[in-house]
Amino acid sequence: MLRLTCPCCGAAADETELAPGGEAHLLRQGPGSSDDAFEAYLFQRKNPYGVHFERWRHAHGCGKWFHAARDTRTLEVFGTYSAQVSAPPQDILDRIAEKHPGFSSEGGQ
Structure with missing residues (x-):
């Protein structure tokens, strides 16, 4: 079972207490964007x-959104952090790089 620590309230929560929100750090597209950019925003996900x-929301807790970095193969969690940032914190990127040499947050591994 996936277990994440909410950085907002500090509670360790099982995935049953959380609501998934999809990919983090997306560039949002709105009314002024091209049709292609809006389509990519809506449908093209890693x-x-x-x-x-x-992105995750602590649905059965504080109710706040946060981001998590994890390995989808092993469910290893590298860390959780505020949803108010535009990129993962350096300490989390360093933890990932220790386990996955050559990892780049831009292109993955």
Whole structure:
């Protein structure tokens, strides 16, 4: 079972207490964007077999959104962090790089 620590309230929560929100760090597209950009925003998502950055909501807790970095192969969690940032914190990227040499947050592994 996946277990994440909510960075907002500090509670360790099982996945049954959380609501998934899809891929983290997306560039949002709105009314002024092209049709192609809006289509890409709505439908084209990464679905990696490996390191992935995701959004989660502590639905049965504080109710706040946060981001998590984890490995989809092993369910290993590298860390959780605020949803108010535009990129993963360096300490989490360092933890990922220790386990996955050559990892790049831009292109994956």
